[in-house]
Amino acid sequence: MGLFERYLSVWVGLAILAGLMLGNVIPDVFALVASLEYAHVNLVIAVLIWVMIYPMMVQIDFSSIKDVKKSPQGLILTLVINWLVKPFTMALLAWLFFKVLFVDWVDPQNATEYIAGMILLGVAPCTAMVFVWSQLTKGDPNYTLVQVSVNDLIMVVAFAPICALLLGVSDIEVPWETLLSSVFLYVVLPLVAGALTRKKLESDGDKQSLDRFVSKLKPWSMLGLLGTVVLLFGFQAQTIINEPQNILLIAIPLMIQTYGIFFVTYYLAKKLKLAHKIAAPACMIATSNFFELAVAVAISLFGLHSGAALATVVGVLVEVPVMLTLVAFVNSRRGKYEADTGNEAVEA
Numbered sequence: 001m002g003l004f005e006r007y008l009s010v011w012v013g014l015a016i017l018a019g020l021m022l023g024n025v026i027p028d029v030f031a032l033v034a035s036l037e038y039a040h041v042n043l044v045i046a047v048l049i050w051v052m053i054y055p056m057m058v059q060i061d062f063s064s065i066k067d068v069k070k071s072p073q074g075l076i077l078t079l080v081i082n083w084l085v086k087p088f089t090m091a092l093l094a095w096l097f098f099k100v101l102f103v104d105w106v107d108p109q110n111a112t113e114y115i116a117g118m119i120l121l122g123v124a125p126c127t128a129m130v131f132v133w134s135q136l137t138k139g140d141p142n143y144t145l146v147q148v149s150v151n152d153l154i155m156v157v158a159f160a161p162i163c164a165l166l167l168g169v170s171d172i173e174v175p176w177e178t179l180l181s182s183v184f185l186y187v188v189l190p191l192v193a194g195a196l197t198r199k200k201l202e203s204d205g206d207k208q209s210l211d212r213f214v215s216k217l218k219p220w221s222m223l224g225l226l227g228t229v230v231l232l233f234g235f236q237a238q239t240i241i242n243e244p245q246n247i248l249l250i251a252i253p254l255m256i257q258t259y260g261i262f263f264v265t266y267y268l269a270k271k272l273k274l275a276h277k278i279a280a281p282a283c284m285i286a287t288s289n290f291f292e293l294a295v296a297v298a299i300s301l302f303g304l305h306s307g308a309a310l311a312t313v314v315g316v317l318v319e320v321p322v323m324l325t326l327v328a329f330v331n332s333r334r335g336k337y338e339a340d341t342g343n344e345a346v347e348a
Helices: 008-025 027-035 043-058 062-070 072-101 108-122 129-136 141-167 176-203 209-235 237-242 244-271 276-287 291-302 307-332 334-341
Strands: none
Touching: 008 027, 008 209, 008 237, 008 307, 027 209, 027 237, 043 129, 043 141, 043 176, 043 209, 062 072, 062 141, 072 108, 072 141, 072 244, 072 276, 108 141, 108 244, 108 291, 108 307, 129 141, 129 209, 129 276, 129 307, 141 176, 141 276, 141 291, 176 209, 176 291, 209 237, 209 307, 237 244, 237 307, 244 276, 244 307, 244 334, 276 307, 276 334, 291 307, 307 334
């Protein structure tokens, strides 16, 4: 592992502090950057995420995608957790904390909106950042692409009905511009660029040129991640300073949900004896969220300054640090996982 990857949690911690400090010192600059968006997708964040996932897209070998059918359990596990488990556990935790445990600390109106925002996060599986988590855990890029693509297809038909069921609102409208723009910016565009780059490198006849090229891109990928963290925390710096108690109250059930879903998925992947390169991204996909979609729906249903919108934003702030701890866990347990599942020979 390079310097960036080895101490990534340290760099992210510093990026969080930098975002909070700069967001309070030069809020107008962050407000300007935040305004550069289309269909609730911030264009600067989109570029940074594109920089993050492009190196992984270069590694996708389209001729190997057909091999996914040899191990369908990983895809099935991802879909079951994302669509039959995760939305409902999030709704249950949100209700438990804001209708029971935190009922004396939050007024009923805000509590209801916080619950709604958390549900929206739970129903929106990740599209973009999961490529980063998969790369950091040395996941199979081909398999990850298929998992994300199938999730996106299901999201088109399942997102609105599940939201309507859990929110008790019958007229949920999917913000198609946000959904389609995000998929285009985070999946289609870097995928095409990666495929063209790979084709060019392979046509040169140097078998090592692809590995060298990806190695050169890795520092840029990590810088993209750190830049994203600085902006995310900078955008919300004043909210974090002004409403620390509400941020904390929302973050607690979100963190329990995140860690809980991860370890359930990890346990099931182990029981299914999935290869580590398939199990790792499966766990990451099941755990992370499509925050642009959740934020867009929260704003359209409840308003820009609503508790629901705040809850989805807290989900964004919590996700990156928490996911990095899970990346560290997966990597540290790789050897034991492979030994327990008998996949050493497969991974070699």
